[in-house]
Amino acid sequence: MTDDREALLARLNELRIEHRxxxxxxxxxxxxxxxxxxxxxxxxxxxxxxxxxxxxIESRLIPDIIA
Numbered sequence: 001m002t003d004d005r006e007a008l009l010a011r012l013n014e015l016r017i018e019h020r021x022x023x024x025x026x027x028x029x030x031x032x033x034x035x036x037x038x039x040x041x042x043x044x045x046x047x048x049x050x051x052x053x054x055x056x057i058e059s060r061l062i063p064d065i066i067a
Contacts, residue, residue, distance in 0.1 A: 022047045
């Protein structure tokens with residue numbers, strides 16, 4: 001069980017880093033003058049997928065609490 005948890009934590013860290021990097025890339029492309037809007041849209045879509053995967057992993061790491 002701890003191996004699974006460690007693997008999830010490692011993956012979560014990777015996803016957060018990629019998500020943050022995409023923020024930087026999107027900001028640079030958007031502020032750099034004329035840019036490829038399709039490319040920016042694809043990057044934003046990838047960022048949303050990362051956010052969903054981050055949320056899914058976080059939900060797996062939090063134990064279910066029965067009230």
